[in-house]
Amino acid sequence: xxxxxxxxxxxxxxxxxxxxxxxxxxxxxxxxxxxxxxxxxxxxxxxxxxxxxxxxxxxxxxxxxxxxxxxxxxxxxxxxxxxxxxxxxxxxxxxxxxxxxxxxxxxxxxxxxxxxxxxxxxxxxxxxxxxxxxxxxxxxxxxxxxxxxxxxxxxxxxxxxxxxxxxxxxxxxxxxxxxxxxxxxxxxxxxxxxxxxxxxxxxxxxxxxxxxxxxxxxxxxxxxxxxxxxxxxxxxxxxxxxxxxxxxxxxxxxxxxxxxxxxxxxxxxxxxxxxxxxxxxxxxx
Amino acid sequence: xxxxxxxxxxxxxxxxxxxxxxxxxxxxxxxxxxxxxxxxxxxxxxxxxxxxxxxxxxxxxxxxxxxxxxxxxxxxxxxxxxxxxxxxxxxxxxxxxxxxxxxxxxxxxxxxxxxxxxxxxxxxxxxxxxxxxxxxxxxxxxxxxxxxxxxxxxxxxxxxxxxxxxxxxxxxxxxxxxxxxxxxxxxxxxxxxxxxxxxxxxxxxxxxxxxxxxxxxxxxxxxxxxxxxxxxxxxxxxxxxxxxxxxxxxxxxxxxxxxxxxxxxxxxxxxxxxxxxxxxxxxxxxxxxxxxxxxxxxxxxxxxxxxxxxxxxxxxxxxxxxxxxxxxxxxxxxxxxxxxxxxxxxxxxxxxxxxxxxxxxxxxxxxxxxxxxxxxxxxxxxxxxxxxxxxxxxxxxxxxxxxxxxxxxxxxxxxxxxxxxxxxxxxxxxxxxxxxxxxxxxxxxxxxxxx
Ligand SMILES: Cc1cc2nc3c(=O)[nH]c(=O)nc-3n(C[C@H](O)[C@H](O)[C@H](O)COP(=O)(O)OP(=O)(O)OC[C@H]3O[C@@H](n4cnc5c(N)ncnc54)[C@H](O)[C@@H]3O)c2cc1C
Ligand SMILES: Cc1cc2nc3c(=O)[nH]c(=O)nc-3n(C[C@H](O)[C@H](O)[C@H](O)COP(=O)(O)OP(=O)(O)OC[C@H]3O[C@@H](n4cnc5c(N)ncnc54)[C@H](O)[C@@H]3O)c2cc1C
Ligand code: SF4
Ligand code: SF4
Ligand code: FES
Numbered sequence: 001x002x003x004x005x006x007x008x009x010x011x012x013x014x015x016x017x018x019x020x021x022x023x024x025x026x027x028x029x030x031x032x033x034x035x036x037x038x039x040x041x042x043x044x045x046x047x048x049x050x051x052x053x054x055x056x057x058x059x060x061x062x063x064x065x066x067x068x069x070x071x072x073x074x075x076x077x078x079x080x081x082x083x084x085x086x087x088x089x090x091x092x093x094x095x096x097x098x099x100x101x102x103x104x105x106x107x108x109x110x111x112x113x114x115x116x117x118x119x120x121x122x123x124x125x126x127x128x129x130x131x132x133x134x135x136x137x138x139x140x141x142x143x144x145x146x147x148x149x150x151x152x153x154x155x156x157x158x159x160x161x162x163x164x165x166x167x168x169x170x171x172x173x174x175x176x177x178x179x180x181x182x183x184x185x186x187x188x189x190x191x192x193x194x195x196x197x198x199x200x201x202x203x204x205x206x207x208x209x210x211x212x213x214x215x216x217x218x219x220x221x222x223x224x225x226x227x228x229x230x231x232x233x234x235x236x237x238x239x240x241x242x243x244x245x246x247x248x249x250x251x252x253x254x255x256x257x258x259x260x261x262x263x264x265x266x267x268x269x270x271x272x273x274x275x276x277x278x279x280x281x282x283x284x285x
Numbered sequence: 286x287x288x289x290x291x292x293x294x295x296x297x298x299x300x301x302x303x304x305x306x307x308x309x310x311x312x313x314x315x316x317x318x319x320x321x322x323x324x325x326x327x328x329x330x331x332x333x334x335x336x337x338x339x340x341x342x343x344x345x346x347x348x349x350x351x352x353x354x355x356x357x358x359x360x361x362x363x364x365x366x367x368x369x370x371x372x373x374x375x376x377x378x379x380x381x382x383x384x385x386x387x388x389x390x391x392x393x394x395x396x397x398x399x400x401x402x403x404x405x406x407x408x409x410x411x412x413x414x415x416x417x418x419x420x421x422x423x424x425x426x427x428x429x430x431x432x433x434x435x436x437x438x439x440x441x442x443x444x445x446x447x448x449x450x451x452x453x454x455x456x457x458x459x460x461x462x463x464x465x466x467x468x469x470x471x472x473x474x475x476x477x478x479x480x481x482x483x484x485x486x487x488x489x490x491x492x493x494x495x496x497x498x499x500x501x502x503x504x505x506x507x508x509x510x511x512x513x514x515x516x517x518x519x520x521x522x523x524x525x526x527x528x529x530x531x532x533x534x535x536x537x538x539x540x541x542x543x544x545x546x547x548x549x550x551x552x553x554x555x556x557x558x559x560x561x562x563x564x565x566x567x568x569x570x571x572x573x574x575x576x577x578x579x580x581x582x583x584x585x586x587x588x589x590x591x592x593x594x595x596x597x598x599x600x601x602x603x604x605x606x607x608x609x610x611x612x613x614x615x616x617x618x619x620x621x622x623x624x625x626x627x628x629x630x631x632x633x634x635x636x637x638x639x640x641x642x643x644x645x646x647x648x649x650x651x652x653x654x655x656x657x658x659x660x661x662x663x664x665x666x667x668x669x670x671x672x673x674x675x676x677x678x679x680x681x682x683x684x685x686x687x688x689x690x691x692x693x694x695x696x697x698x699x700x701x702x703x704x705x706x707x708x709x710x711x712x713x714x715x716x717x718x719x720x721x722x723x724x725x726x727x728x729x730x731x732x733x734x735x736x
Contacts, residue, residue, distance in 0.1 A: 045448075087486075223511040223671060235521070254522055260524075269548060
């Protein structure tokens with residue numbers, strides 16, 4: 001099997017969008033689910049959230065940030081290249097219902113997975129307030145798309161180059177402190193540290209808060225237990241029990257610690273890759 | 286049978302058992318009495334005509350021998366290697382009463398290897414029946430159903446969630462026991478029969494069982510028992526604690542033993558503790574040893590006699606230097622720096638009264654807690670059925686253990702849907718999964734012909 005790349009572009013430095021020909025996956029995909037891909041025979045299986053899908057075209061879009069060897073290599077592929085494996089949709093779809101007002105918070109690359117949820121919550125009849133943030137304006141993705149899919153959109157940047165100068169959580173707090181909105185649910189997706197901070201900020205307000213967890217995965221079908229996370233003191237497999245969980249129950253320290261398990265090996269893989277790819281007679285160019 | 290030297294093999298992933306030469310095979314076959322009423326066949330779950338194929342080896346008709354085997358067994362190179370022969374066909378061989386039984390498994394392996402090496406491949410397939418069958422899961426159960434139904438002319442599609450077919454044969458059992466090239470060639474044989482294998486296809490996610498039921502004339506579910514159990518003790522989510530499934534999947538399916546040539550990493554560990562006493566525990570321990578650990582220890586709560594793994598695997602593990610701490614059970618994993626594993630606290634056990642299964646129940650000896658140094662802890666205490674298939678499978682009856690309930694013909698509570706292998710029995714053996722596949726194939730064939 002192989003899966004053709006239909007479209008590829010760099011959205012901002014080191015963040016790429018890839019549209020893949022995968023009609024069966026597109027047909028079944030729902031907001032909140034993810035895929036696992038493998039570039040080639042020697043490749044690692046990596047999970048990426050479904051950022052968009054088009055049943056008619058038979059395509060699935062993923063958006064990823066260059067982190068290590070696999071995502072760097074993925075960034076070098078172009079239109080009409082093939083991926084060896086592309087399996088999904090995996091995980092439970094987001095539990096989208098008509099709740100009233102829903103606040104969606106996306107930080108950094110987390111805006112990509114929030115983006116299909118904006119559409120889904122809107123279609124289910126909710127008032128959608130979205131808050132997206134990045135380190136600076138140049139790293140902000142999907143602003144126009146998020147504006148189109150939300151009733152209201154706020155932007156925050158760490159350096160103040162666009163929108164609110166500060167963190168997305170500042171805006172969340174402002175909304176919760178004000179009396180204009182009766183917020184039924186908050187969905188927060190971003191780096192684990194950001195989700196942990198957000199969970200802490202929101203806790204006193206007692207508003208249901210959902211996060212999407214991103215532990216290291218292999219199969220994505222409940223077969224290895226590598227993706228286990230601790231939720232409410234119980235061990236869960238994020239790939240089949242999640243990836244979405246109630247923020248107040250999640251042990252974020254454990255998640256972050258487990259994510260760092262292979263730091264040495266990841267460094268080595270990236271170093272080898274960079275060495276190989278800077279040479280002139282490189283076979284992977 | 287010749288084997289690789291233990292000192293050499295405990296640092297490589299090459300096959301341990303080297304197989305018979307032609308001369309050795311003919312010599313061994315020569316001992317078979319070709320019994321009129323062969324007892325050995327009663328022990329074979331897939332009913333191989335054992336004296337039939339052995340008689341052909343005697344006259345050096347190796348092609349004839351493999352043809353005879355493949356009449357009932359589509360995966361002989363695999364069975365010849367991993368079947369618990371000593372408890373099945375060989376234990377019943379009449380010669381075993383007075384001396385050594387015939388080495389049936391080794392002869393079966395020899396025929397299959399001979400065929401692969403000399404590349405003979407002619408097998409008739411019947412006229413197309415026009416009926417379609419979906420097989421979910423490409424483990425030994427699913428592969429057997431697919432081969433048997435394709436051979437009688439049905440159009441078979443296998444849906445497999447991983448990127449490679451083979452089930453446990455590919456992701457679980459290590460290269461040094463069952464070379465992956467052999468599994469691939471056996472699967473090639475099945476695709477040559479016209480079976481369409483769709484990998485990366487998760488039933489319960491891309492399509493549900495109920496949707497498949499509308500599209501196909503009949504279905505077989507062989508999704509195995511791949512969901513790992515943990516012990517529920519303190520420290521089990523620390524960095525350095527693996528399920529045996531994860532450890533073996535990284536090593537076998539993802540080839541982490543060849544990192545960084547392959548991208549998937551693994552923590553090899555210096556002092557590795559494996560809990561469990563089955564084939565899975567032996568495989569995990571022997572992989573850890575080959576990845577370069579200084580000391581690998583198997584901790585098991587019963588005694589040597591009760592170890593459920595095959596004797597041959599236990600002996601091989603001992604020869605390779607694996608330490609066995611029997612009558613011992615982990616009670617806590619000790620946390621080191623940065624949420625890593627620093628050691629395993631165990632308690633000594635003694636065997637008490639027999640329990641419901643007839644085995645003597647292990648009971649902890651109070652006050653006997655002690656610490657074993659470890660940086661990697663691998664849990665190999667069993668698995669339960671893979672969960673995803675059950676999403677969108679209304680009407681499919683299950684037991685309280687989560688296994689699928691079938692009648693004596695292998696049919697589930699949904700008409701036209703059969704199931705077999707580990708998903709029905711819980712973790713068992715390759716050959717029992719194949720036996721269940723054979724039965725289900727017959728049931729499905731009858732069902733298709735009647736409808
Ligand atoms: C359900 C889920 C959805 C995700 N969605 C997205 C997304 O939409 N966009 C995006 O950019 N990233 C997403 N990620 C994270 C993405 O999978 C990792 O960035 C990627 O695997 C890194 O691989 P690498 O080889 O490039 O980097 P590496 O150098 O291997 O690793 C960099 C870091 O990524 C994490 N990581 C490594 N391997 C894996 C793995 N097999 N599975 C999960 N995490 C791993 C580790 O924390 C590691 O420290 C998601 C992760 C999960 C679990
Ligand atoms: C490490 C290890 C060593 C072993 N050693 C031996 C041995 O020496 N001898 C022996 O006889 N037995 C051994 N066994 C047991 C034996 O391998 C199993 O009993 C046998 O493989 C069961 O076959 P199966 O076809 O039922 O399932 P599996 O082999 O588990 O195959 C099931 C397949 O279904 C796929 N699947 C699951 N869910 C879905 C879904 N929803 N959609 C699509 N596909 C799906 C899985 O990915 C898998 O490929 C061992 C097992 C392990 C784990
Ligand atoms: S398949 Fe297994 S039980 Fe049957 S003859 Fe071969 S080794 Fe013996
Ligand atoms: S029982 Fe032993 S001697 Fe008799 S046919 Fe079987 S293998 Fe040969
Ligand atoms: S990724 Fe293997 S169980 Fe979740």
